[in-house]
Each structure stands twice: as C-alpha cells, then as structure tokens.
Amino acid sequence: MFDLKKYRKKSPWILHYNAGSCNGCDIEILACLAPKYDLERFGVINTGNPKQSDIFLVTGPVTYRSRERLVELYTQMPEPKVVIAVGSCSCTGGVFRDMVNVEDGVDRYIPVDVYVAGCATSPELIIDGVVKALEILEQKTKEMEKPLKLFREATLQNSIVNRRHTALKVGEKDEED
C-alpha cells in the first residue's frame, strides 16, 4: 500500500518565501540546493506550490506588503507543516528592527518551529535547520495520527457545542480520573 507518512519524512518538499530579506539568505538557500551543499540528498526539493510543501523557509523581516502573502502561503500548506525562519532578520528583525515598514520577525504572524540565526546565515546552518525540521515534522505527523477519544460531556462555548476541548489523545491521562 502507498504509505504517505513514510515518504513524507524521506522526501519533504520546501516552499521558500522572501518576506523582505536582503537576498543574502535567499542566495544561500539557493546554494544549499546546488551541488556543493546539496540539500537534495535528503530528498528535499524546492517547489513553488504551497499545497504540496511540508517545510516553509521564510527569510527576511516581514514587511507590510508581504504580511498577507506570508499568512496566506502558510494557511495554504497542508498539515503537518514546519516553519523555519532563516536569518537573523526573520528571527528577530535583526538590523531592520524598528524600521518604519517592518514588522520585526516572522513569529509575529505565523508560528515558527526552527530558528536559524546569522546575517547572512550559512548553508551549513540551513542544512542543520532543515534536518532539525525533519525531526519536528515526524513528531508532528505522529501527533496528528493519534486518534482522538471523547471522554467528557460536550460543553457549550459561546452558545456553540464544542467537543474539541474535551477530547484527549489516546494514551494521555485524563487529569480528573
């Protein structure tokens, strides 16, 4: 049988978006995919389509005009997904912190799993980050695959019946038991 989760770890696809960086980190990502560093030996391939990607590489501090695109690309990616912030400015804003048209770092808009520092970051660090992201991706996949079991009564939240809060993953202990 075709087993998607097995291949997802072996061949994660990368989506790259420049949210306002100086190009320095972008050309280092490109260098990663090129022969010397060759990220593709991990099965990684750079794709332009968010709907087929597993790892989201973001560079640059988020500028006002790229905010919407960033969030939209993130929401279009299917679960499980991992976000890597590449470079100092995407981690914290870096040298662009507090500039007028900049929003200081990617994690103001989307949750970030791996932070890769450096201005400009080096290909070795990016490879380390991606390998780390693969572990997180596997963990997230496992989390997702655990079935949910409904233990308690449904609650009424904002006049909507909600069972999500009462659901527990199998194997987790119910605190009230």
Add this chain to the structure above:
Amino acid sequence: MKQTINIPLGSQHIALLEPVRFKFECENEKIIGVDSDVGFVHRGIERACTTKFKFDSIGYVVARVCGLCAITHSLSYTVAIEKLLGGEISKKAKYLRILLLELDRIHSHMLCLSHTCENAGFEAMFMRIMGDRELVMEIQELLTGNRVQFDYISIGGVNRDLSSTVALKIKENLYEVKQKVLGYMDEFTHNWSLSLKFKGIGALSLDDAYIFNAIGPLARASGLNIDVRNEIDYLPFNEVGFLMQTHSDGDINARNLVRLNEILNSILMCENIINGLPEGEIFTKIKGKPKGEAIVRFEAPRGELMYYVKGNGTAMLDRVRIKTPTFSSIPAFSHIFVGQDYADAPAILASFDPCLSCTAK
C-alpha cells in the same frame, strides 16, 4: 472584438528569488502590456539612515539593502563619507576594495547566468554554474570571513589584510573559474537548445537603451558604452586592466555574453591586483564629522549605483539617497516585455538579473 487575458506572475513564484508581482496583459500569446508591483521588500532603510543610525555605522546598514551587491553599497557610502571628510586612503586599501568588488561581480554574474539557464529549462547548466560558483564563494569567505554579507569595508580602508596563503588560493581558484567560464562561453554560443531560448528574444535596441536610460549589462548588451568604472576616479580601475565589454545584439544571448566577458575581465583584474599589490597600511584613521553633500556612483553587478549623502556636521546625516540599478531599469524592463511571448517571460526576467530588495530598499 479584441480580448485580452491578464496573467499574474508573482509575488511568490518558483522562477523568482524575490517577491515582485507582474501583471501581464496578453493577447493570445503576446504580451501587450506590463504592470509591475515592486514594493514588497520596502523596509524604510533611507529613513533609518537619518533617524536611527550614526554615520559611522550606516556603512554596515546599507550593506543590508542587498545581499548580492552588498559590497558596492557599503563601498559607495564609505567613499561618499570619505569625500565629505576629506581623507585619503592608502593605495593598498584601494586595491583590496577593487579585488572584493570584482569577486562579488563574478559570483553575482554567475548566479544570474545559472538562473537564466534554469528559467530557460536547462537545469543541468544551472547546477554546473552553481557548483562552480562555490569556488568564488570559498575565496570570498577566506578573504573576508563571510560568504555573503562581508562588512569588509570601513571608513578609512578595509578590515582584513590579504595573507600570502589566501592570495595563492585566490589565484588557484580563479584560474579554475576561468577555465570553466571559457567552457560556458562555448555552451552559450554553440549549444542549440540554449540559442533557441535566448537568441533574438527580449531585444532592446540601442536607441531605446538611450531613451529609457538603461544601465549595466542590459545597456552594454545593446551597445551603449556605459560603465561607471570608466567614468570615476575614486578607485584605479584602469590601472588594473579594466576593459568595457559590449555587444550589439541586445537580446538575452547578448546579455549572457556580456556577463561572461565581464567575468573574464574581472578575473584578469583580480589576478593583476594580486600580482601587483602595493605595500602599505590597509587602514588610515579619518577623523571628523561629515558636512556638505556628495554624489558617488559605482558600478554594481547590475549597473550604476548612486549614493547622495548630505551631512550637517553632526553624527546624524541629513539625507542618504540610494539609487539602485534595478530601480532605474524598470521602465526599460517594461518596454522590453511588450511584444514578447508570455512563455519567454521568466527567462527574459531572469536575464535582467533584477534585484528587488535593492529596488524597494
């Protein structure tokens, strides 16, 4: 009835390194109108230069305008400040500045060439050129300590000396790069599938190059003799063997050949610098606060870069105006797109070697 289709390209696209959005108005296959949105990367660096940073640190801030031509940005700013302060730097520092400027040009042109090949569908050539580009990145790292953002130039000179072992390594690697580039020359002129994608496509005539004020390899491929290295005397480019490279066709192929010839010329310049590097200090202390205004131009890999700096005698400057090469080429870009096939648009765009983070600052 005429019917047109609007096709967007960007802001996120596999063919684009940076966010830019083009809206092509197409009639069947032909592009009849272009609208571009280049403001995705606007960060407000010009304002920060006058409100946030003191003049002696701006050299490192403006390097972050663009990662590819970082060295040209910090060099232009530094030369402008040195002009205002009236200091003279040593000859050795000048030579080392040219050395890094030309190494940067080599790696930037190689990136552009590989990207053009990728967008023409020639993936193997992309990989080859990117692989060989690492030879240049390696010596940049040896010389400056970083692969991309060098921060090598400071007001009064440069930050690191060139040791004899590094000089030897640079010569070795450049020799190897030279052999590879000669190989590419052959591919780019004779490879059938590349010529099919490049020859006669995206052409800019000489007259249009004048009218739209084209600069850099784009203008030189059309036969316009504009190279700022020929028009300035802050750095001794003519002493180290600078020769202007032009072509007359004006199409993508001509731009590629101009870039290849420039790489060969830059390699020659680097070799000349290393062979005839003068003795002396690499750093001269320059004191004072900038006062007055200065315009400094330099040839970045993509064309003419202009800095206008105005100081008022304090540590904070009045104005730093950055005019980047891609910014002033946008009218020419839009003109070239009109009348081309939409399928060629990514390859034409890559052949301009646009740098949007420069454009939007």
Add this chain to the structure above:
Amino acid sequence: MKKIEVSLGTVRDVIGDFYEYKKWHFLTINGLALAENKMEVQWIFSKYEALDESVVYFAQIAYTDVIPSIVDLIPSAIISQRELVDMFGVQVEGSEKGLYLDEDSLQSPLSGCSI
C-alpha cells in the same frame, strides 16, 4: 557636481533645452527635506563617457506645491516620480501613491524627518 537652481515653473523648459538623450544620462530625482516646511527637489544628470561629470537642477518648494512631470521628456523618470510621491507626500503630475507604501504604513516617511 554642478548645481543649478530652477523654479517649478521653468523646470520643464530648462530640462527640455538641456537634455540630449545621447549625451546626458538621467540618474534620478532626489528629494531633500529642509527646515520651515520646505523641501528641495533635485533632478540629477550625468554625462556619458565623461569623468565624473554630473549636473544637478534643484528647486526649493513647499510640500503643497505640485511638481511638474518630466515623463514626456525622459520616459524613465516615471519611477523616480512615483517614489518621490510616496516618500515625501508631495504631488507630482500624473503620478500616484502606492509604489512602496501600504495604507497602514507611515505615510511620507522622509518628509521633515531630518529637520
């Protein structure tokens, strides 16, 4: 660098007379905030194949003035004019806002910030 003062009324005629498209290279339009709610607009040109020869036409204006467009004389000026509108919040004939700035960004960031 040669600086020549012009007024807004005459700038089009002056540049029209001066600009020969095969001799002069149009660099950019630059803005400069001055004291007392004034600004300076500079039209910068350089000569082809000459050693560092540049000419700057400048005019001192108020922020409320309308700057005439030179796009019909120099087509490549269009992008500089749009930037000027965005950065200083002045009006230039035929150029609209929105090259760089969004609606919620700080408007006209360079106007008056150096005073």
